[in-house]
Amino acid sequence: MGHSHDLFAQAKRYIPGGVNSPVRSFQSVGGEPLFFKSGQGAYLVDEQDKRYIDYVGSWGPMIAGHAHPHIIEAVTHRIKHGLSFGAPTRLETQLAEKICQLMPAIEQIRMVNSGTEASMSAIRLARGFTKRNKILKFAGCYHGHADSLLVQAGSGALTLGIPSSAGVPARIAEDTLVAEFNQLATVKALFALHGEDIAAVIVEPIAGNMNCILPQPRFLAGLRELCNHYQSVLIFDEVMTGFRVALGGAQGYFDIKPDLTILGKIIGGGMPVGALGGRSDIMQCLAPEGPVYQAGTLSGNPIAMTAGLATLDLVTAPGFYKTLTHLTEQLMSGLKQLAKQAGIACHTVSIGGMFGLFFTEASTVATFEQVKQCNIPLFKQFFHGMLQEGVYFAPSAFEAGFVSAAHSEKEVAYTLQAASKVFSTISASITCSSQEIHCN
Numbered sequence: 276m277g278h279s280h281d282l283f284a285q286a287k288r289y290i291p292g293g294v295n296s297p298v299r300s301f302q303s304v305g306g307e308p309l310f311f312k313s314g315q316g317a318y319l320v321d322e323q324d325k326r327y328i329d330y331v332g333s334w335g336p337m338i339a340g341h342a343h344p345h346i347i348e349a350v351t352h353r354i355k356h357g358l359s360f361g362a363p364t365r366l367e368t369q370l371a372e373k374i375c376q377l378m379p380a381i382e383q384i385r386m387v388n389s390g391t392e393a394s395m396s397a398i399r400l401a402r403g404f405t406k407r408n409k410i411l412k413f414a415g416c417y418h419g420h421a422d423s424l425l426v427q428a429g430s431g432a433l434t435l436g437i438p439s440s441a442g443v444p445a446r447i448a449e450d451t452l453v454a455e456f457n458q459l460a461t462v463k464a465l466f467a468l469h470g471e472d473i474a475a476v477i478v479e480p481i482a483g484n485m486n487c488i489l490p491q492p493r494f495l496a497g498l499r500e501l502c503n504h505y506q507s508v509l510i511f512d513e514v515m516t517g518f519r520v521a522l523g524g525a526q527g528y529f530d531i532k533p534d535l536t537i538l539g540k541i542i543g544g545g546m547p548v549g550a551l552g553g554r555s556d557i558m559q560c561l562a563p564e565g566p567v568y569q570a571g572t573l574s575g576n577p578i579a580m581t582a583g584l585a586t587l588d589l590v591t592a593p594g595f596y597k598t599l600t601h602l603t604e605q606l607m608s609g610l611k612q613l614a615k616q617a618g619i620a621c622h623t624v625s626i627g628g629m630f631g632l633f634f635t636e637a638s639t640v641a642t643f644e645q646v647k648q649c650n651i652p653l654f655k656q657f658f659h660g661m662l663q664e665g666v667y668f669a670p671s672a673f674e675a676g677f678v679s680a681a682h683s684e685k686e687v688a689y690t691l692q693a694a695s696k697v698f699s700t701i702s703a704s705i706t707c708s709s710q711e712i713h714c715n
């Protein structure tokens with residue numbers, strides 16, 4: 276009976292499922308979540324004082340590592356002057372200006388409090404701008420939990436969407452069309468049927484909520500062309516990829532300009548933040564300038580802006596992404612090699628400080644269907660084995676992983692050493708159970 280077990284039992288008494296966001300519950304890997312009490316650099320410390328190398332990074336924001344002195348100092352200084360005013364501060368303009376300078380397709384930006392709020396507002400804005408109702412999303416992409424986005428494909432690729440959560444009215448889901456990531460033909464087919472009604476296409480330019488899937492060479496350009504042709508708004512959800520894969524996000528990396536961009540995570544440095552930005556002519560439709568209503572009591576909060584600005588100070592340092600990319604590649608190629616040596620089929624992906632690890636025989640993973648076919652039981656074994664060794668990966672086979680600037684070759688070396696042990700244990704158990712089969 277560990278401390279976390281008791282804390283989880285208490286939490287469940289007062290909080291549904293004991294967590295404030297479902298993936299934290301360990302439901303996809305089995306077992307119970309750890310309760311953490313502190314973070315420092317690349318490490319998290321649980322309530323029993325066990326230290327873990329952290330590859331979750333609060334699901335993305337902690338690109339500088341935990342409790343980075345520059346960010347903590349900025350926030351500590353700022354906090355003495357008040358927590359919230361609900362009135363303009365110069366910090367909001369500073370962060371807005373900085374993001375507009377760094378993200379190629381953002382001319383104006385509005386701050387909100389979460390990625391969910393940003394995507395919900397971006398969709399309303401696209402609908403208000405185009406005066407159309409339908410939106411098109413991709414199976415396996417996640418954009419937060421707004422009603423119109425909790426939608427899955429109906430039976431047959433060309434039918435209207437159906438709710439993927441209880442509580443979402445079918446009438447709302449019907450305005451969401453669902454296509455397949457990296458399969459432009461499925462998008463073309465939906466445009467051919469509904470093109471004049473499609474307000475927006477929303478996509479993670481690198482899918483990070485079904486493990487980590489890179490866009491195939493012509494995919495994003497194809498979306499851009501279709502949106503141009505049908506005059507639909509192209510929305511890149513860069514909540515995860517913004518300032519994670521490169522300074523200009525995925526749009527900079529692949530050189531494709533969306534009309535609107537959704538941000539979050541890193542731009543808040545660990546504070547609750549989201550943002551939507553893009554073409555000024557579209558952004559000008561937002562209240563008070565235009566007819567699309569959107570508001571927030573705590574939006575542009577001074578502490579959150581300060582944490583975001585301090586984080587962007589760090590990521591704009593020369594060579595930041597080069598070092599991060601190199602280290603992430605080193606981690607992934609090491610894991611792949613060790614798995615191979617242990618006879619475990621494994622495919623890896625990395626871009627900037629983001630990675631994907633797939634237990635599969637396939638040499639590339641490009642679609643949601645392929646992700647679903649990966650060996651999930653094997654991932655669970657790997658996850659728990661690594662956790663035992665003091666390495667914390669995301670507790671789900673459908674999440675991307677993250678390396679921070681606080682990670683170094685030392686943490687990567689330790690991780691690989693731990694993985695080597697875990698892979699040989701897994702490999703021994705596979706051999707053993709196949710021998711049992713032979714015996715019968």
Ligand SMILES: *Cc1c(COP(=O)(O)O)cnc(C)c1O
Pocket residue numbers: 388389390391392394417418419420479483484512513514515539540548549
């Ligand atoms: C995390 C995430 C969101 C949701 O952001 P929240 O702040 O959790 O609401 C939206 N889109 C993507 C791509 C994300 O990774």
